[in-house]
Amino acid sequence: MLGESEGTTGDATIEEIGRRRTFTRTLSLAIVLFVVQQPMVDAVRDNADSVFACSIPGRLSLLVDGLFICAYVYAAYRAYKYVRFLKRPGWQGIAALGSWLVCLAAVLDIIEDLRLWDAFGAVSGVCPGMSTGWFTWVMRGVWAAGVLILAVCLFATSRYGQRKLFGNQPTPEVTFKRVQDQGPDAGRLVICCSGGGIRSASFCLGALQLLSERGFYDKASTVIGVSGGGYMAAPFHVLRRTCADPFSPGSPELSRLRRQTRYLLQGGRAMFRAALSVLFGLVVNLLLIGIVLRAIAWVLGWFLADQKVIVQGFAEIQVDWRPNGSWWYLALSVFLIAVSATMFVVEKVWDRWARMPDPVRRALTTVSGVTLLYGTPVAVLLLGVPGGLYLLGQLPGADPDQPSLPSALLALVDPTKQGVASFGALVVVLIGLGKTVWSGLAVESKEATGLRARLVAFARTKLAPWVGSAIIVVAAIIVLLRWTGGYAIDRSYQEDWSVAVVLAVVVIAIKMLTDANRTSLHSFYRERLSRAFLVTRKDNGAAVSLDYSLRLRYSEWARPTDGGPQLVIAGVANVADPDFVPSERDCVPFIFDAGRIGIVGDRSLPAGGRRETADYEREADVLKREVTVPAAMAISGAAVSPLTGRVNSRTRPVRLLLALLNARLGVWLPNPYWNNRAEPAFPEVHGIAAKVRRYVGSVIDKPGPYRLLREAIGSPSMYDRRIYVTDGGHYDNLGLVEALRREPAQVIVIDASNDPEDRFNALGEAIATARMDHGIRIDLDPAPMIRGGKDRADRAWAYGIATHPVKDGEDKPYRTEIFFLKAVMAGRLGWDLEQYAASHADFPRRSTGDQFYNEWDFEAYRDLGYVLADSLTTHHRVKARLEDLDADGNITQSQ
Template identity: 70%
Template sequence: MLGESAGTKGEATIEQIGRRRTFTRTLQLAIVLVVVQWPMRQAVQAGVDCEIPGRLSLLVDGTFIVAYVYASYRAYKYIRFLNRQSWRKVAAVGAWLVFGAAILDIVEDIKLWQNFGGAACADLSTGLLTTVMVGVFVAGWLVLAVSYFATSRFGQQKLYGVELAAPAKFTPSQEAVSPDAGKLIITCSGGGIRSASFCLGALQHLRELGLYDKASTVIGVSGGGYTAAAFHVLRREVDDPFAQGSPELARLRRQTRYLLQGGRAIFLAGLSVLFGLVVNLLLIGITLRAIAWVLGWFLGHEGVIRDINSEIQVTWRPDGSWNFLIVAGGLIAVSATAFVIEKIWDRWARMPDVVRMVLASIGSVSLRYGVPVAILLLGVPGGLYLIGQLPGDSGLPSGLLALVDPTQQGVTSFSALVVVLIGLGRSVWNGLAAEGKESTKLKDRILAFAQTKLAPWAGTIIIGIAAAIVLLRWTGGYATEKSFASDWGVAVILGSIAVAIKVFTDANRTSLHSFYRERLSRAFLVERKENGSAASIDYYKRLRYSSWAQPNKAGPRLVIAGVANVEDADFVPTQRDCVPFIFESDQIGIIGDRSLPDGGRRRTADYEREADVLLREVTVPAAMAMSGAAVSPLTGRVNGRTRPVRVLLAVLNARLGVWLPNPYWNNHVDDTFPPVTGFFPTLSRYVGSVIDKPGPYRLLREAVGSPSMYDRRIYVTDGGHYDNLGLVEALRRKPKQVIVIDASNDAEDRFSALAEAIATARMDHGIQIDVDPKPMIRGGKSRADRAWVYGIATHPQAEGEEAPYKTEIFLVKAVLTSQLGWDLEVYAGRNPAFPRTATSDQFYDEWDFEAYRSLGYSLAESLTGHHRVRDRLADL
């Protein structure tokens, strides 16, 4: 099945659409930068006070060079992807010509920069060098344009009169019979350390009965993935992992505060948060400074903002002309005009689809750029005007200036702002992590409302106000103070910061994922030494998923469930905002309902090399961390609750998700990323992998963007953002039996995680689940009758089958029942929230850990101890 996007009519693959979008967006950025330079060049040609606009134009031109080189490279990659050998070589020539023009452009800018240092106005031309540069530039883009047209479907039809099929793509084989068919699957639900402890006890009991080793696959989700991975890795070497009295279980009891275990971990956590926060603030700062510089000069040059008697004055119609207002609102007017034309045309005649598509494209593009242009050109002067109207103040209020002034007062105010944002972030997390806990107390309801409704928007509003203040002050300064606008050393600082961020870090390294991954690895992934002791596996040892997720001696395969955050209406229902992303030893990638296009899975060994040449991004601890990435700006199905706090989480660096390569891209028959040998090939692969890491643009997508299946990279987060039980993925594999270990923190007696899994299995795979959880309902009783239920899943009847395939479901749930051990009774009496401790609490002591572990063991024992369940599970 091929991808579908506006205008493609399902005739292009996801990668083809994505590569075309990537190219066109980069090209649009280059065009925007040309437009930005235009008034500066006009000012230089006017010959009056031209140093500032001339040099500023050269700075913008430097960004333009980067943009058009990227655009030409992406155009070539798109044409190469279409696999037209003759045009591929022609496009390569065009790309090299553009690159050559960029080199000449840089040399030209250096020469022009020196020329603007004199008293007389210089021209924005170096004679022959400029002529040659422009000629090479135009020639390169003409070659690329011809190649682009010739390889398009329209070009193929016009030039050759043939309908060109979509390029062949590699689709991993889908076995007619699942390797799990007729076998047992165990799933461990999400829920942080609560679920990890509960699932550990259940897995201990299932291993003692031999059911763990009989299972073909264990699926871990979020916190359940901690235990699933720990059990699997240790089972590769020993027969009794985490048995009672074992050294690894004793060690795990010492790691129950795994996130901040010891002073070193606390120190590293603080540095991780601070590092990402500083990088984020630097990115915001240099972006605002660059915008303010260009915008301030333009508004000052046009006479919109003036300094009259040390006061900022705003004039909407300089010299009585409407030109400025036309420029500010022109693009929005174009968008509105396209809309009106479509409506009038449709009133009197049938509009061809081509015309409708062109008008829609014009309206969409003009609106996309028209809104920010109007905000900057009208909103910034408007903000300065309103501030100027404040009584008794000739400029920005001193309290607001303190936020951005490099004075002692400013540092204090800025620090206070950061503290407030951190406090809001903590409050929001506590509210969101309550997971449906309900209270009849007015105080608790007011607190929940403040945490989940008010605090998220308050944080976003505060960040917006702070950014607006900074932009207003800097823009006013650049518009009215010549010395401010001609401080070219600032450009060197901004450029150096941008280069340093690109060279020394990336969007994944600035997030908390690396810290989280290391803490999970050191706490849960252990090995038993020859002397009988247990120690964590060396964190720097690459536990490649393709190797370590397979059983070594005996036992099941390890599968970790995450989600890829996407918001395409082409692929996901409204407000679902995600598709499953499954880690397996053989294949890895996107798995969803039957309407998703083929090709979303890759060979795991190939994907590991593509994600990172040093093989660090797709490992067992990395998969554990991604599947448990509950704290992220993007959260799949729960985006509705977390959307108001996206900006706050992104700025505060509360980001556990990871940007991985889109498995739909580079999914060809040939091995795209084979192992390389030799010094120079290895160096080239290494440098290319480092440069290709996700940049600041991805952080923007996390904060305010819409992630797409067409993007080159996808954002992988908590598997519980799709199905917290792992049941849907288990049923997709058509096993004979599934044991679900459920420690979800859904509302008591609601079993919402189970309900969502039932609905999802039916919607995505046509699987009908018949299960009645009423025996687990406590209702008015002091305890539930039992903590497990039995159900049947009926799969759609396949061609050739005499009857639909059925799967037996055994679900054990973390609820309190009678006949628990006295230690659990005492613990439950002391801890009223047990066994539904909030997921926000990830700091357990030995009593907390043992209570949940013992509960998991006891309830699993009650499940398997029932004679009917025991007989059914024995029939494998």
């Protein structure tokens, strides 16, 4: 159970718990598929005298058995990987033997299924049954031997088995101790570029230009980019590798950038590719949902008909909750829920009369949780579907003149013109709702005034999300009911085995041709960012985009060359474990660093969350495409996602809608806690055979459709093999917390967040987060930046001090100076900025939902960043403090 796992007691690593849970989930799936087969096997046995009567349940059982074979082979593989991970001497080879025996049994099982399939296709004679004689018994013997060997290995290598069999308890490998070493930027300057889309990119560009001109950029040791701030932090860093004055005034790359301010949809070709990207993911998502619903309807429809729960009446469906006067069906429907309730009652009664041992309590709680988990969908399917069919009253063969729902909804699964029109209308409605919802959510700081504005805001942010999700759920229910009804009362449905072939071909094609990352909008987003912002200056003076096929590996391109800062991009890993994150936070920082990449955070996180970046790049993708500079830019800016970290409370109602419509910019990456070794877990390989194995393994290991379900309705976990990484602003939109974690002497924060005026929400959240997660206390008062009743603020910057906790062996705390620069109207500005502000009431707080700027918009925000950064660095006290840095960026005076 989360919150009570071994991860919180220090008895197991995250990877150990995660591998065990992964195996347990796969084993549970195999058990469920085995149980689902049993009514079909019983039906074959009951109709042993007629091949005609037993052919449908027999062949349907073989189809389910095909899924069961895949599940138990996968479970055996994961059991072997778990034993191998534990590194108990001698047991790895035995576990490998067990897994190979299970694989051999799977091959024999497939051969048996093929032979039985032909036997069930006979037009006359007796039912062949579910056995092929001695061949079946050989297969079962091999399977049982493999399963027994794996079970023994799992027990013998477990902590309980080690203690009982060998009398030793392994030393825990996990630690929560904070490393007391010096920060990577100790004594240096760090620059932070905040999130905020193209608004922040423009503002940060102006500020970086000024800092570069004054020499502060080259003295910095690190530049941290968050979301839109990364749009410019990364290009500035990359271009500086080849030229000394990146994006300087009048430079060709700055002129080119002004032509790319509509970077997402720059030109007709980009619009076309964007539409295709959305449509591709939407089609794949609908196909996957349709396959799942069809499979459930096939099995459920046959079962309801076989049990005589559903029968075809003269004009409408008839539902008999007690077929043949027996209570058996109703008891079956609620059995698992009853077991869950019984375990709860037993726990309470036992606790009333005696002290219950913790192992017993955990066992009862586990049984209660598992039975509730599986009992709820069983009850919904066995009770809800028949009831829904009765209410629907519109099945194949029923009276078409008396529908109980609008015909447009009922036609969703009909291959007619009306069905196609209904399906198309449903998609259009959902897309419209999705656009409306996101437009409402993207208005971060607009306070509605007036009754009409408040009603519109309520409809967009509160009503529309639930309406969209409700439409999806209702449509899925109708499709499930229609298909289930067809399989229950129409034998032609049941005997159409070609459907199974089509479904299998579609599943294989989706697995072979794409994955959960490729169906998302990440690839399109990454390419657009790369082509718009990542440029190089040619010898002839032209500025052109870097070749998109060039792999800008983060381990190489984020490092500084010839001085200057390194590039750090901040994202978040979405996790919901109460073991590691507070309630409603739902994320931990995920940092792209040239040396070590991965999860960082407070002391509640165990050590081992970061990996060597080069090794991680090879694990994420054999072609090294997933962990690059443009990929990090896109991931850090993935604000449009079903999972959004700390802002999940706002987007939770629309998660299902965003996932279905493919509004997904986040990326599933390997969990850095897994495969974290002293030596590289994925070293460079040489030789054709080794490269082929690595390539095939990498392609097969890509995130599958199950990840889409986790995005839509699941709870992502730190224990999972893959984590969902999105916008860094979902944790700290300033990058200040990550900067302070690195313990620099000074931090310049360039903030273009769209906070409500005079509130500085992003700063307040960063101050509280630094104190909660790292014990760092920040003394910074933004009062001089508050406009209040004045025309504008006195200035656009504030000075503060961050005090770090005292380390072991030290007698005084370490302190960091903070220079906080905010995009606000302050002081006297140039006439062009004054005129632009007079014409644009929302300047400089234009909604992040609007990413389409023209040259005037871009220049206004760029120049504002330049002017305000100048006002900061020319102030005599700030100038004196920043000039304490020597040419190498080290502080020259004591704090």
